[in-house]
Amino acid sequence: xxxxxxxxxLDCLLNHPKLLQAIIGLxxxxxxxxxxxxxxxxxxxxxESGLNHAGVCDYVSATLADFASGEGPLxxxxxxxxxxxxxxxxxxxxxxxxxxxxxxxxxxxxxxxxMVLTGLFPRFLEHREERxxxxxxxxxxxxxxxxxxxxxxxxxANEFALAEVYDLLCNEFTRTRMALNRMARxxxxxxx
Numbered sequence: 595x596x597x598x599x600x601x602x603x604l605d606c607l608l609n610h611p612k613l614l615q616a617i618i619g620l621x622x623x624x625x626x627x628x629x630x631x632x633x634x635x636x637x638x639x640x641x642e643s644g645l646n647h648a649g650v651c652d653y654v655s656a657t658l659a660d661f662a663s664g665e666g667p668l669x670x671x672x673x674x675x676x677x678x679x680x681x682x683x684x685x686x687x688x689x690x691x692x693x694x695x696x697x698x699x700x701x702x703x704x705x706x707x708x709m710v711l712t713g714l715f716p717r718f719l720e721h722r723e724e725r726x727x728x729x730x731x732x733x734x735x736x737x738x739x740x741x742x743x744x745x746x747x748x749x750x751a752n753e754f755a756l757a758e759v760y761d762l763l764c765n766e767f768t769r770t771r772m773a774l775n776r777m778a779r780x781x782x783x784x785x786x
Contacts, residue, residue, distance in 0.1 A: 614638050618781050628659035635781050639773040645766055649759045654770065657706045658714070682708075682729075682737050698748040705741035705763070708734045713774025714782070731771075739767040 617626065617634050632655040640651055685704040692700055711719060716731050723730040745751055746760035763770060 608634065608637060609641070628662050629656065632656075632658040632662070635777050636774075639777040640770070643769050643773040643776075645762075645769060645773065647759075647762055649756075650762050650766075650770070653756070653759045653763070654709070654774070657709065661710050682734070685741075694748075695750070698745060698750045701741045701745040701748065705738045705745060705760075708738035708741070709763070709767075709771070709774075712738060712771045714778045716771075716775055735767060735771055738771075739764050742767065 614634055617631060620626070633651065636655040636658065637651045640646070640654070682704070685700055689697055689700050712731050712734050719728075719731050719734060722728040742760045742764040746757055746764060751757040751760055
């Protein structure tokens with residue numbers, strides 16, 4: 595408990611290279627929570643890319659932990675392939691009929707989905723682009739950026755104290771995505 599009470603000590607521990615090495619060296623990462631696992635990895639790659647913002651790290655790592663656990667709204671239902679995730683057009687159609695309150699959540703869900711796809715699965719998007727003529731990574735990067743911007747401009751962003759996080763994700767999306775690409779390649783072995 596004393597460690598958590600001292601933010602400087604906690605930061606020192608979370609930034610220590612041995613913690614990162616210990617986590618990526620685990621034979622089975624189930625020995626720690628998905629939240630801690632992704633927090634340490636995301637913190638490392640974001641800091642190395644020059645994005646040293648605790649709120650962004652918290653947000654991105656929580657989004658990835660939700661996706662990995664299958665609990666969040668991003669993940670297709672268990673047993674469904676990744677290709678069953680909603681398309682951008684699905685979000686547009688829902689936004690056209692949504693009330694103001696629901697629009698916020700749709701923008702957040704859209705931004706998060708395409709942050710995960712472009713960050714962890716860029717090869718998936720590239721293959722779809724090559725095989726089917728589907729939009730590529732840059733297109734979905736723009737979708738995520740615009741969705742974070744729309745979420746940022748919604749009154750609920752301030753109410754939930756996420757306006758600054760969404761603003762940074764909007765303005766630094768490419769750098770965030772590239773950091774996640776690196777994380778996927780070096781630590782998750784997703785072939786990103």
